[in-house]
Amino acid sequence: MKCPFCSADGTTVVETRESEEGHIVRRRRRCGQCEKRFTTHEQAEIQFPFIVKRNGSRTEFSHDKLAASLQLALRKRPVTAEAIDSAVSRIEEKLLALGEREVTSLQVGELVMRELKKLDKVAYVRFASVYRNFTDIDEFSEVIREISPVV
Structure with missing residues (x-):
């Protein structure tokens, strides 16, 4: 090499x-x-499933796009590059394990949210706010209640 x-x-x-x-x-x-x-x-070398977007269009799976999404959500957060790479690998493994030729972008988004929830709560809320297209403060509050420990 x-x-x-x-x-x-x-x-x-x-x-x-x-x-x-x-x-x-x-x-x-x-x-x-x-x-x-x-x-x-x-x-x-394994064939990843095609991603079916919300508008019905189909696109090839992109490792770089997945990694960029995680990196954007984790920007300025105390998470190592190695932890991000591991999360990307776990998401890819789960996609392959599905054995499907096509998966929805919603499925991929949910996998990303699960990984972010484990890595960093702030990044999870950031991603969720964009991914779920929050329109008011109540939706933010619901996600924050979901990740906050019960007191």
């Missing part, structure tokens, strides 16, 4: 870890020339 920093061919694997479910292998690599380290993720 070529180094993303200097394009040298000689990279070596320093560390290898499998995801919890064992479907993705995370490798830490080091360049033999510039000595910089980087991470790669290895997984089997």
